[in-house]
Amino acid sequence: MNRFANKVAIVTGAAQGIGRRVAERLAEEGARLVAVDRSELVHELQDELGQRAEVLTLTADLEQFAEAQRVVNEAVQRFGRLDVLVNNVGGTIWAKPYEHYAEHEIEAEVRRSLFPTLWCCRAALAPMLEQGGGAIVNVSSIATRGVNRVPYGAAKGGVNALTACLAFETAERGIRVNATAPGGTEAPPRRIPRNAAEQSAQEKAWYQQIVDQTVQSSLMKRYGSIDEQVGAILFLASDEASYITGVTLPVGGGDLG
Numbered sequence: 001m002n003r004f005a006n007k008v009a010i011v012t013g014a015a016q017g018i019g020r021r022v023a024e025r026l027a028e029e030g031a032r033l034v035a036v037d038r039s040e041l042v043h044e045l046q047d048e049l050g051q052r053a054e055v056l057t058l059t060a061d062l063e064q065f066a067e068a069q070r071v072v073n074e075a076v077q078r079f080g081r082l083d084v085l086v087n088n089v090g091g092t093i094w095a096k097p098y099e100h101y102a103e104h105e106i107e108a109e110v111r112r113s114l115f116p117t118l119w120c121c122r123a124a125l126a127p128m129l130e131q132g133g134g135a136i137v138n139v140s141s142i143a144t145r146g147v148n149r150v151p152y153g154a155a156k157g158g159v160n161a162l163t164a165c166l167a168f169e170t171a172e173r174g175i176r177v178n179a180t181a182p183g184g185t186e187a188p189p190r191r192i193p194r195n196a197a198e199q200s201a202q203e204k205a206w207y208q209q210i211v212d213q214t215v216q217s218s219l220m221k222r223y224g225s226i227d228e229q230v231g232a233i234l235f236l237a238s239d240e241a242s243y244i245t246g247v248t249l250p251v252g253g254g255d256l257g
């Protein structure tokens, strides 16, 4: 398939995990790619894909609006337009019952899992409105209903709401805004940890409660693969989904989130 030929796509959080695979597959399908991450590891994509695709790799802290704006500006400067934005930055930092979260931890979760998507959507609107179209896919989570991550769930609930609301405002101007809500996803060990601190036995037990509840809540009683997540993201980003907007698609083996 070559669904993204002649399209310019930004993928955030592209250094590892779901975002990295989205970047690889967009490039394989012909996109001119802007891969962004806070980690320098994102530059590996230049070596990996640069022979076969047009790739720009950028480091940026997307918790800051100015950084999101800079990324969009550099993408448009390099490639002249912006067709696809995949907002993938996010991920729970802590796993524990809500009474154990400190104020600064709650804020950090919302900054990590809501603001990068809000900022990048805002920054991407100008080029997409000017050219009269575009597709935004926000990576949310089925964790909007689940244990031991209230702040993350609240942030992802915000992602679902901004997806729907922005779709209302932009549908008649050619922009589609959708989200996927991944369920538990098998991935290799993270080279960039979400939380570098050593986990206590109690924290490991709380994390295990998340894993058990996630498997239980899925009808298929299993985690998904990264490629099962990426397939849904690429579908929503592509013209195959041309009559779909404002939707959060659960990709959780039957767990609707």
Ligand SMILES: NC(=O)c1ccc[n+]([C@@H]2O[C@H](COP(=O)([O-])OP(=O)(O)OC[C@H]3O[C@@H](n4cnc5c(N)ncnc54)[C@H](O)[C@@H]3O)[C@@H](O)[C@H]2O)c1
Pocket (backbone or CB within 6 Å): 012, 013, 014, 015, 016, 017, 018, 019, 036, 037, 038, 039, 060, 061, 062, 063, 088, 089, 090, 091, 092, 112, 113, 116, 139, 140, 141, 142, 143, 181, 182, 183, 184, 185, 186, 187, 190, 192, 193, 194
């Ligand atoms: N893995 C899962 O089981 C799962 C389940 C449900 C939802 N999700 C969602 O899918 C998305 C990707 O998950 P993952 O497990 O692949 O994530 P991950 O934690 O493995 O990778 C996230 C990437 O984002 C980057 N990043 C973090 N903060 C950033 C910032 N401020 N600016 C720029 N880059 C930043 C990190 O450096 C990292 O490369 C996340 O939004 C996550 O919430 C994942």
